[in-house]
Amino acid sequence: MAAKRRATRPADLRKAVLEASLALIEEGGIEALSLREVARRMHVTHGAPYHHFPDRAAILAALAEEGFALLADAMRAEMADEAPGSLERFEAAGRAYVSFALEHTAHMKLMCRSELGRALEHPRVCARAGEAMQLLVDCVEECRSTGAIVHDDPAALVLTSWACAHGIAALLIDGPLPGLRAGEHPLDLGHSVINALSSLLELSSRKRRPRRTRRR
Amino acid sequence: MAAKRRATRPADLRKAVLEASLALIEEGGIEALSLREVARRMHVTHGAPYHHFPDRAAILAALAEEGFALLADAMRAEMADEAPGSLERFEAAGRAYVSFALEHTAHMKLMCRSELGRALEHPRVCARAGEAMQLLVDCVEECRSTGAIVHDDPAALVLTSWACAHGIAALLIDGPLPGLRAGEHPLDLGHSVINALSSLLELSSRKRRPRRTRRR
């Protein structure tokens, strides 16, 4: 019967803790993450998780690191379908960001809430965040080298693109948008913002270097 | 001596509760708002605030309403300096949003965190939020009527502008940006994003309707 009890336990408690934590955060935000509730959901004593994480903050840090890694993977995957240096690739990066944010709201909340997790103080988390950002930086630079994007200040453009993608995601997840634009599919709204930014880039670049932009 | 004790109390406890709450939220996020800590800071018993607010949620709702009203006021004030229908007025709206967010981080956190305050379920809060959004909608419409902005899909453009302003504010307040771009003044980064978006709009509009855009 001991074996039977064992069988009902999750095979890998560490992984199960992370999953249950994500579910809690998704439902009620970061402050809804309680080790005791996590243990309760896993049908395990509330002391058990301490064999896998030193404390609550360690769970948040692990999830934040995971989140940034997943984001970078999602961006890479979506960008891989488009030619380097093309505006389509830039769009793909934005779409991937928005899609990731809407699909992984719990990760997103963790990744962008400095005062709570203090996750970005962990060097590994910070490195992962930089990795994701670098994908966008490189993408813009490639687009400038091919002429798909003409812009004086690439750093400002990177920031603007990131702000657009992050902003629409934040408005859709947390903000007043779902209330004010009820009935519209969040992902559609998100992608329409990416498209709008991309078309502005295309129009403004064409004007200054007509016929030089490469489009498939 | 009773009079002396009285003198040390805030003249208007309701107002003082709101101020102390803002300070707490600014320091540690919404979950750091505790009625007991608020009372402690006002040198008053923890039962006292209940004479002014029925519960914790009521404080959050009052602050959210105040926040949206302040945002709309700030946008109106900054926009008033520029001619209606000018791109400068559009920029002013964006600058005002970013400045407000950086100056009122506590209000901002409240206004954009659906799961905690549930503030947007209050009709008065929702009305205030709509009011602020309408300023941007009207501004874009005016710019289209003068030709300062040429764009097929004004709704997507409104959303994109809002996302840009909100996104850079969110990245600066909560996100990994301060870590990744340390040393730069947040407000400068914010305004550079607004400028970048505005210049994209100008370039893309000029191309399609050359010489028709009005600039002072």
Place this chain on the structure above:
DNA sequence: TGTACATCAGTGAACGCGCGTTCACTGATGTAC
């Protein structure tokens, strides 16, 4: 001017609650010989 009463806002004790964390324990599993 003085008295009686109502109202208001802060007091302080008490309630129950869920939380993070610690710790000695137990029983299952793996390993060395």
Place this chain on the structure above:
DNA sequence: TGTACATCAGTGAACGCGCGTTCACTGATGTAC
């Protein structure tokens, strides 16, 4: 194959804590006559 031991992960009781909320109270202030 069998024995002795070490390791590991979950148990369950206990700790102290701060919280939101309630409530009978008190004392100051305003009002009616």
